[in-house]
Each structure stands twice: as structure tokens, then as C-alpha cells.
Amino acid sequence: MSQDTPYIFDATTATFDQLVIEASFHKPVLVDFWAEWCAPCKVLMPLLKKIADEYQGELLLAKVDCDAEQDIVARFGIRSLPTVVLFKDGQPVDGFSGAQPESAIRTILEPHVQLPPPVAADPLEQAQLLFAEGSIADAEAVLKHLLGEDNTNAAALILYARCLAERGELTEAGAVLDAVTGDQHKAALAGAKAQLTFLGEAANLPDVADLKTRLAKNPQDDEAAHQLAIQQLSRQQYEAALDGLMKLFIRNRNYAEGLAHKTLLQVFDLLGNDHPLVTMYRRKLFAALY
Known part of the structure; x- marks a missing residue:
């Protein structure tokens, strides 16, 4: 069979150690043991190629023609076709015999190789x-x-x-x-400006451990509660920050001329109207207001 792509190829007795064993120290290699007379092999191979293509080179697929490569068959004790073996770090780590459904093959691969993120056309x-x-x-x-x-x-x-x-x-x-x-892009611009505000403010605030110590001593310390929320926002700990701001608003909505309310609205801008946390906390804010 001809070579299909740089990551789907034929492996022979002469090339197996280099293309499979050595290569598996860098990326997992799935080896498909097949033969021309094997009908299930012909069903399985297009499926393996499809899966390998989706990994975009993070998974290699080697094809071994068992009729032509008897030494490899003997070396690995292949007794039935198709047999598929996954090699990683120079060793076989998993595999199966016989045609398998796509879901079963993906389950075998999951612990050993990650699918790359989908490529966006835009x-x-x-x-x-x-x-x-x-x-x-x-x-x-x-x-x-x-x-x-x-x-x-x-x-x-x-x-x-x-x-x-x-x-x-x-x-x-x-x-x-x-x-x-x-x-x-008014909403996105407001969100980005809110992010800058939080990061800028956080740089001049006490660290998180000190703020938590203050709140442990005095849960009514409104300044510490707000500053902790800002530190959490700068670290993208949005749910914790929103929870703290909401509690501060309910406890003392007039703190620093309504600063908790103002900050909540900035977080809504930052995350966007479709974010599930925004939906949840908008409801809580509405309930607290009315």
C-alpha cells in the first residue's frame, strides 16, 4: 500500500524499529496488522485512517501487511487479523483484535493521546x-x-x-x-475594560491570604470582602468573586456608594450576557433589588 500522509504509512521489517518503536517515544503509534485477503481489515482500515486524520499528526498510524512481513508477525505473536496495537515509549500499551466500533477505538486512545482543538476556518x-x-x-x-x-x-x-x-x-x-x-462591539469593549480595571486594582491590593485572614476575624469587613473579590476576578475565579460581591451587596448595598453593585455589573460586562454565571447572578441581583 502507498504512503498516505506523513503520519499514516507502511511499516516493514526493515523500518519497523525506526518508524514505530523509536517514533513512539515522541508520539503514540497505532499499528494496524492487516492482510489483503482479510475482509474485516478492509472495513477497519478507513476508520483508523479517519481517526488518525483527526489527530492531525499527534497520533501516527503504521500499517503492517502480514503476508509480506512474516518476521514482524512472529515477533509480536499476531494470531488473528485484524489486530491493532498501540505503542507508546517503545512498548505496546493497548490494543484489540477484530473489527471494533469507532467509540471503542477512541476509548482506547483517550488515555494516551489528546485530540487537538478544532481548527477554525476563521x-x-x-x-x-x-x-x-x-x-x-x-x-x-x-x-x-x-x-x-x-x-x-x-x-x-x-x-x-x-x-x-x-x-x-x-x-x-x-x-x-x-x-x-x-x-x-460595545459589550465586548466594556468587558475588556472591566478586565483591565480589575487587573490594575488587584496589583495595588493586599494579597489574598491577608484578606481572607481579615474576613475570618471579621466577616463584616466590607473593604476586605470587596478587595478579595477584585483579587479573585484578576485570577479569573469568577464564581467565587460573584458570590462574595453578592453577599456584600445584600449585607451592605450602600458600601462605598454602591461599589458592590457597580462591580457586579462590570463582571457581567466582562463575562457577557450568555455566560451561565451571569444568568444566575443577574437573577440573584434582581431578587435582592426588588
Whole structure:
């Protein structure tokens, strides 16, 4: 059989140690032992190729023609076809015999290799996915390329500013947000500005341990409660922060001229109307107000 891609290939007696054993120290290698006369092999092979394609090179698929490679068959004691063996770190770690459903094959692979994130056709969508996963540097790289082609893309500018903010470049992030014009992305812009505010405020506040100690001694310490929420927001601990702010609002809605209420609204802007935490805490805020 001909080679299909760099990560789907034929393995022979001469190449097996290099292409399978040595390669498995870098990436898992799934070995499909097959033969031309084996009908189930012909059913299984397209399925294995489909799965390997989805891993985009993170999983290698080696095909061994058992009629031609009797030495490999003897070496691994292959007694029935198809047999599929997963190699990792130079050793067989799992496998199966006979045609298997796709779900069963995926279950075998799951502990050993991770599916890459879906590739978004749109670069902005790809950057959003990366940012949501916490891959800030990768998201920033995509956005830089995108903004190199169109430096007026408001959605890209806002997300780029959020990447900068996550890295602590607050002044530069603020300058990027100032370049955003128009009302089309008003909510996203408000959210990014809220993030900058929280990160900037947190840098000048007592650390989390001190604030928690203060609250343990005095649960009515409104200043410590609000400052702890800001520290939590700067660390993306949104649920804990919202819970603390809500309790502060219920206990003392007039603290610092309604600061808890104002901060809650900033968090809603930051997370966006569709976020489940926003839905939950908007209801709680409404109930507390009315």
C-alpha cells in the first residue's frame, strides 16, 4: 500500500524499529496488522485512517501487511487479523483484535493521546478558541497576523488587548482598546475594560491570604470582602468573586456608594450576557433589588 500522509504509512521489517518503536517515544503509534485477503481489515482500515486524520499528526498510524512481513508477525505473536496495537515509549500499551466500533477505538486512545482543538476556518474564531483554553500566546500570535492584514478589526483589537492584559501589559492593552471605534462591539469593549480595571486594582491590593485572614476575624469587613473579590476576578475565579460581591451587596448595598453593585455589573460586562454565571447572578441581583 502507498504512503498516505506523513503520519499514516507502511511499516516493514526493515523500518519497523525506526518508524514505530523509536517514533513512539515522541508520539503514540497505532499499528494496524492487516492482510489483503482479510475482509474485516478492509472495513477497519478507513476508520483508523479517519481517526488518525483527526489527530492531525499527534497520533501516527503504521500499517503492517502480514503476508509480506512474516518476521514482524512472529515477533509480536499476531494470531488473528485484524489486530491493532498501540505503542507508546517503545512498548505496546493497548490494543484489540477484530473489527471494533469507532467509540471503542477512541476509548482506547483517550488515555494516551489528546485530540487537538478544532481548527477554525476563521482566524478570529481560532483566536477566541485559543484564548478560552488559556493558550494566550498562541491566541496573540493569530491576532497579530490578523491585525497585520486589517488593524481596524474591532473584535480582534479587543481580544488582542485582553491577551496583553493577561500578560500584565495593562498600559499597552489600554492603548489598544482606545483605538477601537464604533458601537458594534460595545459589550465586548466594556468587558475588556472591566478586565483591565480589575487587573490594575488587584496589583495595588493586599494579597489574598491577608484578606481572607481579615474576613475570618471579621466577616463584616466590607473593604476586605470587596478587595478579595477584585483579587479573585484578576485570577479569573469568577464564581467565587460573584458570590462574595453578592453577599456584600445584600449585607451592605450602600458600601462605598454602591461599589458592590457597580462591580457586579462590570463582571457581567466582562463575562457577557450568555455566560451561565451571569444568568444566575443577574437573577440573584434582581431578587435582592426588588
